[in-house]
Amino acid sequence: MRILPPAVATAVHVATLARKAGMPIPPKVYAVLEAAANPWPAEWLLAPLPGDPIRVVELFAGPGGWSEGIAVVLGVKIDAVGVDISPDACATARAAGHRRICADITTLDPEHIALRYTGAVIISPPCPTFSPAGKLSGLDAQNIAILCEAVGYVSEAAGTMPIADIGCEDLYPDEDECPMCAEYGYHDGFRERSGITWDEVRAQAAGVTDPRIALMLEVVIWPLALQAAGAPIRWMAMEQSSNLPDDILDDLAMEFYSSDWKYADREVREAADYGLPSRRKRVYMIASRWYGTTTATARIRPLPTTSMAQALGWEPGERVNTRGTRPIDPKTGRAKGGNCFSADGPSWCLTGKSRTWKRESDGLRLTEAEAGLLVGFRRSYPWQGSRTSAFQQAADVVSPIMAAIVLSGMFGALGEALVRDYLAQLYHMDDMLSPDDYDLVS
Known part of the structure; x- marks a missing residue:
């Protein structure tokens, strides 16, 4: 763990005494903390007191999907700060009461001294390179190979690989006699840090054809960097396109396991299966340094379907036009390009172009509030931002409902009951509160 400069250590001591006494931190002391913690909260330099909520870093945090899922759906209080590069997404999150740092994540130090008490990381890398809505460059074999090779450098840079992973203890009971340990510098059960910086790790993926592919590295860089810095990191949660290749997911999981994490697994979930009135299939990965904290999400089974019409208060039978007037295919009698769908089921997955959607019966366009x-x-x-920006934010965001489902096990929350209650209030559907015909798992 990095050592605090003397002036900062003194400020931390004084501020801690003030906080324990229930008094405000002196302005001059706070100014020292603020400068040292920048861009993170000044208070994060202080050790949490008993009863304080867990500190969580949200990366690619967007307009607040994970934040709303935790705070509003699950009703859990956490001490979280999100980072995102979009000014509009940050403005939306702030307007909703969530803290944001507007910055390029790769320019921030994952071992910053203000992060030394971080307990969890939530990461949602951009998905256009893997999603069918994008150009799918992330599925190119060469890009996958470059990314996976770079992932393999992370635990070496962090120095989080236990000596037991080498398997030398069977051949060399005295680890001092093991030539590999002697060559690579293992000690105290862990390999020494390789000396490669995080920027140099990122540079290993510079050969990918789209720089957004390389952002998948942050999924392991931040949790393992915090572990290396001595932070009490407990778990990590990730969301990404369901098209994310298994090769990448396997290598991410392997990097956690090789760093002595106890659990790392993923599951593909379709939002419409959990009461959402729009389709959105995503893969979620949870990694934990402790056993027994990740199984609660498996107990939340699919929930009753909500149609787009029910959610928006439309009459049955409405259809949605997504692409304006299209030529008619003489063979099918339907518009070419598939420009309409029924609102009597979940809507198509939202994209930034959903701003053009309109109700066929009267031409009424979908609003930003309805997209949300x-x-x-x-x-x-x-x-916040323009109509185009707001729709793009809604298209990219993690649904609060899915965030609550995925994280319910991490917070020990009664996920299904809370999700049902939230859905019932949001879409005015009382049947969400009547699971008599639903096989609940105790």
């Missing part, structure tokens, strides 16, 4: 409602946000959520 379709992905699980309350109608009054304060979307």
